[in-house]
Amino acid sequence: MNSKLFGTSGMRGIPNVDFTPELVMKLGLALANLTHGNRIAIGFDTRLTSSFMSYLLSAGMLVGGAEVRNFGLIPTPVLAFLTSNTNCRAGAMITASHNPSEYNGVKIFDGDGMAFSHTLEKKVEDLMAFNNLHHVDSKSIGNVKRINCVDKYTEMVKESLTLKRKWSVVIDPGCGAAYSIGPRLFRELGCKVLTINAQPDGFFPGRPPEPTLKSLHLLSQMVRETGANAGVAYDGDADRMALIDENGRFVSMDQLIAAYGARLLSLKNKKKIVVPIDASMCIEESIEAVDGNVIRTAVGDVNVAESIVKNNATFGAEASGAWINPDYSLCPDGILSSLLVISKITSQKGNPTLSKFVSLASRYPILRKKINCSKKLHSEVIEKLQSELSNLMPGKSNIQTIDGIRITSKKEWILVRPSGTEPVLRITVESKSTKKTESLMKEVIKLIENIIIKLS
Known part of the structure; x- marks a missing residue:
C-alpha cells in the first residue's frame, strides 16, 4: 500500500480500484484508533459509490470501538460544522468534490471542523502503513446512529447574515x-x-x-x-x-477575492488575508490599498486553513472558489461564501451590481496550464528551473519556494509547481499585458520540456 494517501484536499481515487473495500475499512479503523474509539461524524455527497463507501468506512470505525453519527447526504461544509456542533472527535466526508463522477474520496476533519492537519494525516497514514491498528472485542463494538440536523447549519447561517x-x-x-x-x-x-x-x-x-x-x-x-x-x-x-454576474459573465475568482477581501478588511481591525501561491497579484494591490497584508501559502485548503489560524487572519481563499471564513468555520464553504458576497454587495450604498462590485479590483491576464511530467522527476525539474526562470525575468525579482517555485517581478510572475494528485507540473503565468503573459507561458513550457528531455 502506498503510504502517501492524502493529497491537497483529502484522499481521492476510483472505488474498487484505488479505494478497495479493505483500504476503506482500514481507514475507518485508523480513525477510530486515532480518536480512541470516540464519536465520529460521517456524511456523503450524491455520487453513486458514496453509500458503498460509507458502509465500509463505518464498519472500520465500529470494529475500532467508535460511535458513528451518520448525517447522510449533506455538503462538506455542513458535515464539518456538525462535527464540531455535535461534539464529535472527527468527521469523515465521502466525496471527490469537483472530480468526475467515477471518482470518490474522503475528507477528514478534526473536532473543531477543520480539515486534518498534515501532522494528523501522517499519523493516519502511519497507522495504516504499519498495520498498527487495534480491534476492540465484540462487547465494545460501536453503533451507528442516523441523525438529521441540517437545520443547525441553516439557523447558524441565517443568524449570521442578512x-x-x-x-x-x-x-x-x-x-x-x-x-x-x-x-x-x-x-x-x-x-x-x-x-x-x-x-x-x-x-x-x-x-x-x-x-x-x-x-x-x-x-x-x-x-x-x-x-x-x-x-x-x-x-x-x-x-x-x-x-x-447580472450580464451572464463568469466572474473572475481572483478579482472577486481582491474586491471582497478589500471590502471585508476595510470593516475589520484584523488586516490579514491568506491566499495560495497561485493567486493573482491583483489581490495584493487591492488589500494593500486598505492597509492590509496578504499572506501566501502552498496550494490546498488545508494549508490555507493552517495559515489562517497561525496568522490570526480574517479570511482565506483559493482561486478555485474554496473560501474559508474563520468567523464561522475553518472549512471551505461555497454556500456560506456566496451568501456573504451578496450580503456585502447589498449592504453598500448606491445599489451596486455584482459586476460593478468586482470591477473595484484590477484584472490582469492570467494563464494556467499543465504539462505531463513523471512524479519522480518533479523535484529535479523544479530545482533546475530556479536559475533558468530568473533569466526570463531579468532585473529585480523575488523567488518563493513554498510550493514549487514562483518568481515575481513588479509587473509579472511565473509559478511552476508539482501536482499533488497527477503526474503533471502546473504552470501559472500572470502579467499586466496579454501579449507578455502568452509569450512567458510559451517560454516556460519550452524550458520545462527541454529539461524533462534531458532528465529522461
Whole structure:
C-alpha cells in the first residue's frame, strides 16, 4: 500500500480500484484508533459509490470501538460544522468534490471542523502503513446512529447574515450535495430563486461537478434571459462556489477575492488575508490599498486553513472558489461564501451590481496550464528551473519556494509547481499585458520540456 494517501484536499481515487473495500475499512479503523474509539461524524455527497463507501468506512470505525453519527447526504461544509456542533472527535466526508463522477474520496476533519492537519494525516497514514491498528472485542463494538440536523447549519447561517436587498438569483448546485440546502437558504433569506440541476444525481448529467466558465454556459444563459442579479454554482460537495454576474459573465475568482477581501478588511481591525501561491497579484494591490497584508501559502485548503489560524487572519481563499471564513468555520464553504458576497454587495450604498462590485479590483491576464511530467522527476525539474526562470525575468525579482517555485517581478510572475494528485507540473503565468503573459507561458513550457528531455 502506498503510504502517501492524502493529497491537497483529502484522499481521492476510483472505488474498487484505488479505494478497495479493505483500504476503506482500514481507514475507518485508523480513525477510530486515532480518536480512541470516540464519536465520529460521517456524511456523503450524491455520487453513486458514496453509500458503498460509507458502509465500509463505518464498519472500520465500529470494529475500532467508535460511535458513528451518520448525517447522510449533506455538503462538506455542513458535515464539518456538525462535527464540531455535535461534539464529535472527527468527521469523515465521502466525496471527490469537483472530480468526475467515477471518482470518490474522503475528507477528514478534526473536532473543531477543520480539515486534518498534515501532522494528523501522517499519523493516519502511519497507522495504516504499519498495520498498527487495534480491534476492540465484540462487547465494545460501536453503533451507528442516523441523525438529521441540517437545520443547525441553516439557523447558524441565517443568524449570521442578512441581505439588505432581496436579489433574484439562479442557483446551479450541479446535481451535487447542495441540491436542496443551497436554494433553500437563499429563499429563506428573502431571495427570488430559480434553479437548474437541483436534483441529486451522482451521474452529474447536467454538467461536470466542477463549476467553470465552460461548464456554466447554461447558468449564464438563464441569468441573461431571466434578468437575474446573479447566478450561483457549486461543485459536487459545495465547498467551492462560482458566480455569474447580472450580464451572464463568469466572474473572475481572483478579482472577486481582491474586491471582497478589500471590502471585508476595510470593516475589520484584523488586516490579514491568506491566499495560495497561485493567486493573482491583483489581490495584493487591492488589500494593500486598505492597509492590509496578504499572506501566501502552498496550494490546498488545508494549508490555507493552517495559515489562517497561525496568522490570526480574517479570511482565506483559493482561486478555485474554496473560501474559508474563520468567523464561522475553518472549512471551505461555497454556500456560506456566496451568501456573504451578496450580503456585502447589498449592504453598500448606491445599489451596486455584482459586476460593478468586482470591477473595484484590477484584472490582469492570467494563464494556467499543465504539462505531463513523471512524479519522480518533479523535484529535479523544479530545482533546475530556479536559475533558468530568473533569466526570463531579468532585473529585480523575488523567488518563493513554498510550493514549487514562483518568481515575481513588479509587473509579472511565473509559478511552476508539482501536482499533488497527477503526474503533471502546473504552470501559472500572470502579467499586466496579454501579449507578455502568452509569450512567458510559451517560454516556460519550452524550458520545462527541454529539461524533462534531458532528465529522461
